[in-house]
Amino acid sequence: MADLVHVDRAVARRILGGDEAAFRDLFDRFFPRLYRFALARLDGDAETARDIVQQTFCNAIERLDGYRGEAALYTWFCQICRNVLADHFRKRGRGVARVVLLEDQPNARAILEALAAPVSGEPDSEVWRMQVHRVVEATLDALPGNYGDVLEWKYLDGHSVTEIAQRLDVGPKAAESLLTRAREAFRVAIADLTNASDELSGTLGPSPG
Amino acid sequence: MEQESNGHQAKADMVAALIQAAGRRTEPPQDAYRQVLDAAMTALRQKTARRRERSWLIGAVAAGVAGVFIMLLLQQQTGTLQPRVATVVRTFGAVEFSAGDRWKPLAESRSSISAGTGLRTLAGGGAALSLGRRVSLRLASATEVQFDGPQDILLRDGMLYLDNRASLGTGLRIGTPLGTVRDVGTQFEVRVADGLLRLRVREGRVEIDRAGQHLTGEAGEQLEIDVLGGVSRSAISPTDASWAWAETMAPAPDIDGRPATELLAWVARETGRRLRYESPVVEQRAATVILHGNIRHLAPLAALDAMLATTDLEYVLIGDTMEIRARAE
Numbered sequence: 220m221a222d223l224v225h226v227d228r229a230v231a232r233r234i235l236g237g238d239e240a241a242f243r244d245l246f247d248r249f250f251p252r253l254y255r256f257a258l259a260r261l262d263g264d265a266e267t268a269r270d271i272v273q274q275t276f277c278n279a280i281e282r283l284d285g286y287r288g289e290a291a292l293y294t295w296f297c298q299i300c301r302n303v304l305a306d307h308f309r310k311r312g313r314g315v316a317r318v319v320l321l322e323d324q325p326n327a328r329a330i331l332e333a334l335a336a337p338v339s340g341e342p343d344s345e346v347w348r349m350q351v352h353r354v355v356e357a358t359l360d361a362l363p364g365n366y367g368d369v370l371e372w373k374y375l376d377g378h379s380v381t382e383i384a385q386r387l388d389v390g391p392k393a394a395e396s397l398l399t400r401a402r403e404a405f406r407v408a409i410a411d412l413t414n415a416s417d418e419l420s421g422t423l424g425p426s427p428g
Numbered sequence: 429m430e431q432e433s434n435g436h437q438a439k440a441d442m443v444a445a446l447i448q449a450a451g452r453r454t455e456p457p458q459d460a461y462r463q464v465l466d467a468a469m470t471a472l473r474q475k476t477a478r479r480r481e482r483s484w485l486i487g488a489v490a491a492g493v494a495g496v497f498i499m500l501l502l503q504q505q506t507g508t509l510q511p512r513v514a515t516v517v518r519t520f521g522a523v524e525f526s527a528g529d530r531w532k533p534l535a536e537s538r539s540s541i542s543a544g545t546g547l548r549t550l551a552g553g554g555a556a557l558s559l560g561r562r563v564s565l566r567l568a569s570a571t572e573v574q575f576d577g578p579q580d581i582l583l584r585d586g587m588l589y590l591d592n593r594a595s596l597g598t599g600l601r602i603g604t605p606l607g608t609v610r611d612v613g614t615q616f617e618v619r620v621a622d623g624l625l626r627l628r629v630r631e632g633r634v635e636i637d638r639a640g641q642h643l644t645g646e647a648g649e650q651l652e653i654d655v656l657g658g659v660s661r662s663a664i665s666p667t668d669a670s671w672a673w674a675e676t677m678a679p680a681p682d683i684d685g686r687p688a689t690e691l692l693a694w695v696a697r698e699t700g701r702r703l704r705y706e707s708p709v710v711e712q713r714a715a716t717v718i719l720h721g722n723i724r725h726l727a728p729l730a731a732l733d734a735m736l737a738t739t740d741l742e743y744v745l746i747g748d749t750m751e752i753r754a755r756a757e
Contacts, residue, residue: 235475
């Protein structure tokens with residue numbers, strides 16, 4: 220992670236120096252992820268999500284001089300997005316957003332396990348599917364670099380390792396290694412999430428007696 | 429082994445099942461992408477324009493002040509405006525310069541040296557100078573030189589080291605009371621002491637002219653020429669400990685935001701070693717590690733220790749080779 224942050228500092232410096240290509244590259248990587256980040260916290264209000272992300276980018280550009288590389292640049296953008304969302308809810312008189320995401324729900328493990336190994340005959344639940352969609356989406360977006368894209372190319376688009384290598388302009392071994400690391404990062408992120416939800420479940424469970 | 433392989437497959441299957449069950453991530457609408465991009469680009473251009481304006485103002489003020497200061501310094505030092513031939517990058521201990529007959533302490537680092545100026549290091553002193561972007565000159569303790577012109581340095585006494593990283597020689601001539609040394613693109617040391625001219629070639633090739641006699645020193649060679657013209661040759665390893673004085677004076681490059689490969693190449697050159705990577709993967713890794721910070725005032729190997737400590741790379745010195753490896757877990 221330390222190396223990634225060093226790279227992010229260099230990217231920030233290039234952008235501040237007026238390198239528009241570097242900014243376009245960052246925008247293309249961050250915009251879809253921040254849009255989904257905001258949308259998940261706005262009950263699917265697409266128009267407001269767009270405005271929130273726009274404000275996030277404007278605020279981030281204004282404060283980019285102050286980015287010191289303590290965290291990855293995407294994490295730093297997410298924090299700004301959270302602040303913009305908090306301002307939005309405050310102005311609407313809703314106070315701090317009370318959005319309960321699947322990743323905060325105590326039954327996350329059950330949902331994930333059920334979908335990872337579906338039981339035949341179980342009724343298809345659209346609500347569950349949507350919840351899993353959101354948690355997997357959030358997990359893929361939170362993975363570093365292009366891990367999320369690589370996993371989608373492999374498991375949704377059905378690309379072979381060779382095709383992924385061509386797409387990334389790297390050798391097949393490098394692509395295979397990247398895919399392995401992406402899978403592991405995803406698995407760990409999901410495991411962390413479900414462990415956290417178990418703890419939450421314990422905390423929120425009915426008190427004895 | 430089979431169980432382990434099955435375990436990996438099961439994990440991969442779980443990841444695949446989850447991602448396929450969740451389906452594709454939501455794509456933002458194109459019009460939202462365009463609207464936000466336009467707004468962000470406008471914000472970025474305004475921001476960079478403000479920064480440029482501020483930098484330009486600061487730069488203009490600084491340049492004005494520096495210009496006046498340099499003019500005053502040149503007039504004070506030489507009385508005339510001579511062409512600049514070298515820049516003092518770093519000094520150690522007492523260093524003096526002369527313009528005319530008087531020697532004065534050189535108080536400031538990064539002073540410009542013009543043609544006709546003498547420079548001397550006192551006992552325990554030293555100086556590193558830049559003779560252009562890729563040529564570094566270092567003066568050992570108790571050394572006196574005179575800069576006669578852009579191509580001519582007179583070494584009156586003591587020892588100097590020249591590192592010329594340009595692909596072709598600079599054509600720089602180092603005159604001594606015992607002959608003239610001509611640089612043809614290399615690293616070498618020249619010493620004049622006790623009626624003896626000593627030339628040590630660390631890398632590349634150096635030519636010496638002495639009273640019509642033409643000699644060539646190759647990498648790894650030491651030549652000693654006495655006042656009667658007697659020449660003796662011996663071997664000197666590029667990693668010999670006697671090069672250490674020049675290494676400690678090496679002006680450190682600016683490595684902030686640069687890939688680790690640049691630092692590694694610099695350290696290898698400054699320590700007279702060949703750079704080798706354990707594998708193409710390690711070399712690729714080194715190219716992607718971006719360094720942060722500065723290594724000013726650190727000797728090459730100390731700088732390498734400091735910077736690699738924050739990465740997953742390490743180095744091993746094997747004879748005249750510096751091998752870069754992935755750090756063992």
